Structures are given as C-alpha cells and as structure tokens.
Amino acid sequence: MKRTALALLSLALLGSAALAQQVTIKINGYGGTDPAIVGDLINKFVKPIVAKDNINVVYEPLQGDYNKALTTLLAAGNAGDLLYLPGETAGGFIATNKLLPLNGLVSTTPFIKSLNSVFTVKGQTYAIAKDFNTLSLVYNKDLFDEAKVAYPSANETWKSLAAKLTAVKKALPSGYYGICLQPSFDRFGAFAYAEGWKQFDSAGKTNLLSKPFVDAFTWYTSLAKDKVGVTPSEISQGWTGGCMQTGKVAVAIEGNWVAGFLKDNAPNLKYGSTLLPKADATGKRGNFLYTVGWAVNAGTKNKAAAIRVLNALTSVDAQNYVLSEGLAIPSRTALQSNAFFNKPGAGPENARVVFQGATDGFVTGFNFGPAGADWSKIVDTALASVLSGQKSVKDALASAQADMNKLQSR
Secondary structure, eight states: OHHHHHHHHHHHHHHHHHSSSEEEEEEEEEEEEEHHHHHHHHIIHHHHHHHHGGEEEEEEEEEEOOOHHHHHHHTOOOOSSSSEEEEHHHHHHHHOOBBBOOOSSSTTTTTTTHHHHHEETTTEEEOOOEEEEOOOEEEEEHHHHHHHHOOTTTTTTTTHHHHHHHHHHHSTTTEEEEEEESSSHHHHHHHHHTTOSSSSSSOOOOOSSHHHHHHHHHHHHHGGGGGSSEEEGGTTTTSHHHHHHHHEEEEEEEEEEEHHHHHOOOOTOEEEOOOOBOOOOSOOOOOEEEEEEEEBBBTTTTTHHHHHHHHHTTTTTHHHHHHHTOOOOEGGGGGOOOOOGGGSHHHHHHHHHHHHHHHHEEEEEOOOOGGGGGHHHHHHHHHHHHHSSSSSHHHHHHHHHHHHHTTTTO
C-alpha cells in the first residue's frame, strides 16, 4: 500500500510539472492502415481530453518489421513515449527493462483479466490491452447456396466441416475452393490447441511430434488434397481475407479485422461467421487471443503525460469507437455487453462470434515464447512444405522438430 501511495504521489508531482509546460507525447505503432485509424482515434478521443493539460500527441508509425524497429529505437533511446506492445513478443521486450511497470499508475481492474495476464510478468503489468481478437470461421453464403450445402454452424466438428467443404468443392466449377489455408501458425495453431496440445512444456520446450500436434497438423494439411483447400498464394492473394474477397473460396479463418476489409473491398459479398469447429477427439475448440497493448517507455521524460494519454486511448469512448468501426473487440469488461454486438448484419455477427471465441474451449494468448518470431517460422515452413506437396507430414515434422531443438538449445 505504501509503495502504491508513493507511486501515485510521484505521478501527481510529475503531472503538475507536465501542466506547467507544453509537452508532446510521441506514439510508436504499426504502419499500414494503423496511422489513419489511430490518427482518427487521437483526434476524436484523445486530444480533446489532454489538450487542457498542455499535452500534444503525435503518431509515428514504424514501417516494416515493427519488433525489429522498436528494438533498435529502444536500445538507442529514441523510442516513443508510448508504444504498441504486441502480445506475441511482449515477454522479450519486458525482459529488456525498457518498459515502465504500470502497477500503481494505471488501474487494470476495468480490463479483461486474461488480457492483463498477457502483459504481466512476476506480478508487474507492463501494458494495457487496447483491444483484442480471436479467430472465427467466415463463409461465403452464395457459394454454399449454389452448392446446396448447409452453412457451417457452431456445432461443426473437423470431420463434418471437411465433409461440407468437400461437397462445396465438388458442386462448384473449377477455380472455386472449399477453404483458404494460411500456411502459418497464426491460423493453424488454434487447431493444435483444440487437440489439447501445449505450446511449451514446464521446461519451455516445444514438442511438434506429440500426438495432439501431429493429429491437428495432419487434418489441417489434409484439406489441401484434391484442392478442397488452397493457399492464398495459389490464387494470387496474400492472406485468407484476400481469398474471401475473390468470391471463389467458401471459407476462411480470420479475426474481426476481416469485417472492415470486406466492407471496403467486397461490399456485395454475402458472408456469415461462426465459431471454429470442434476437434472430434476432444469435443473442444481451440483459439488464439490476439492483442496489442499500450506500454510506456521507461526512458520517457514525460511519464505522467504519457499515462494520461494511455488512459485516454483506452477510455470507454475510444473503445466504443474501435468496436463500432469493426476494427477489434474492446478490452474493457463493461463493453462486452455493448449493443453493437446485437445489431443485424455480417459485421456485428462476426464481432459477436469473435468475442464468444475468447472463452470457448482451449484459448491461448498468441505468443512465440522467448525465441520470438524464429519459433513460428519453423512451424510455418513445415506447413508450407506439406500444403505445397513438397514433403509428407512425417518428414516435415521431423525436420521441424530438429530445427526447434536447435533453436531452443541456444
């Protein structure tokens, strides 16, 4: 209690200093579409709140490899006052001691506990989740109607879904496919979790040859047989949302971000969303919890102002905006009953399913462990080699496990 009181007193003193002169809070985040989105968020919901405290806010995106760029900036002492902290690489950044512990400075109580845990190490919380996503099964209604196959439902199992996808493929002309298969852990991993697979054992090691992983890997890659499944690159797309945009793929596995993409790029596409299928062996679904947090640079000279901006970025009004725009699901517990979830339409339906996915089955925060992105590259390579027909499941996983052993022995 004494430590908390001292922290709050320090914050108050720092706040007084911030009020005395104009300060600018620089935010580092993703490039791509984020500058427009975050810029809009800052202008509408942050600047009106912090301007009275003489705080200005600017967004400086890091193009290319965000984690690499942020690592360089933090090491050089040039990173922003506020930072995106990706959940999948949070552990590595926290270990550098370059991030400010928020205990006693920001209340985590209003936010979903599982999201707080993604950014908490040894009792210290280093970021507040700005929003989150899970995966849903997005399907093209017109293709299922044309094939006279019932839409996928929340009762689907791997076996029953595969039967429906095969039936759709057979009923449609050449050039149409049942499912778009991303050759990467960020989609496939959810199915491994459904089988009860654990990403790391108590010693921090990964077993890609365990039965749950092999079974999930075998099922996922089996969908490529007879071209029921297709990878995005095979139809000149970069991701499965792009596959849906073409109108030639019946099913994709994506998060709520796909709703905004399809709204802008395929406005006439009639699509629905449902939960991922259950593994036949366990009767459970798997899913990822994707999140990015707002963290404060421990080296900032404007801690109080940075925290005021963080609070404004995660305010009720700001998170309502993110939800209403179909960008992501709010991280505040109180907003989970937002009326938006009950609105008709494909976008709100997808948001509702993505929210439900956070608590249904074996759900795990998306992360790569201490090895960082190199961990996932091994799984991605194995998936790509089998989906492309270059390797058998047995050979691909044997090679992947050997590579994983080397990586985790460094």
